[in-house]
Amino acid sequence: MTEGKYDKYFIKKPIAPGKFCDRLVFFSRNYEAVGEKNFSVLWNCITEPFLMVNDPHSHDFDQFLHFYGADSMNIAEFDAVVEISLGEEGEKHIITEPTVLHIPKDIIHCPLEFKVVNKPIIFMNVVLAPEYVGGPPATPPKP
Secondary structure (H helix, E strand, O other): OOOOOOHHHOOOOOEEOOOOOOEEEEEHHHOHHHOOOOOEEEEEEEOOOEEEEOOOEOOOOOEEEEEEEOOOOOOOOOOEEEEEEEOOOOEEEEEOOOEEEEEOOOOOEEEEEEEEEOOOEEEEEEEOOOOOOOOOOOOOOOO
């Protein structure tokens, strides 16, 4: 098949190994056709309790943490307990339902712990930066 004019805009298989299964890892800086965009996504299926990030830290970019049920036909089904701390004082928050958490740049956050996971959930980290820097290691796929 002949290469099309817009083929470069299709990013195929942005997949990398994850803790429980393959995950989506997209850093806009890895894809020349995307250009200088401030957008990255890390998508993970969480199937059992674990401490994802222990050390409190901050970033020089905004991020949005998404927590949903993993059943694609019923993402509202959320049977998990997630704990995250925010601010210098380490204010604890408990997530027990589908939630999007906006963490503005320079806000200290973590530990992030998946304390109870009775059914798999989706955790997605959307970052307004060309790559995710800090927190848990991320291995971007080869473009």
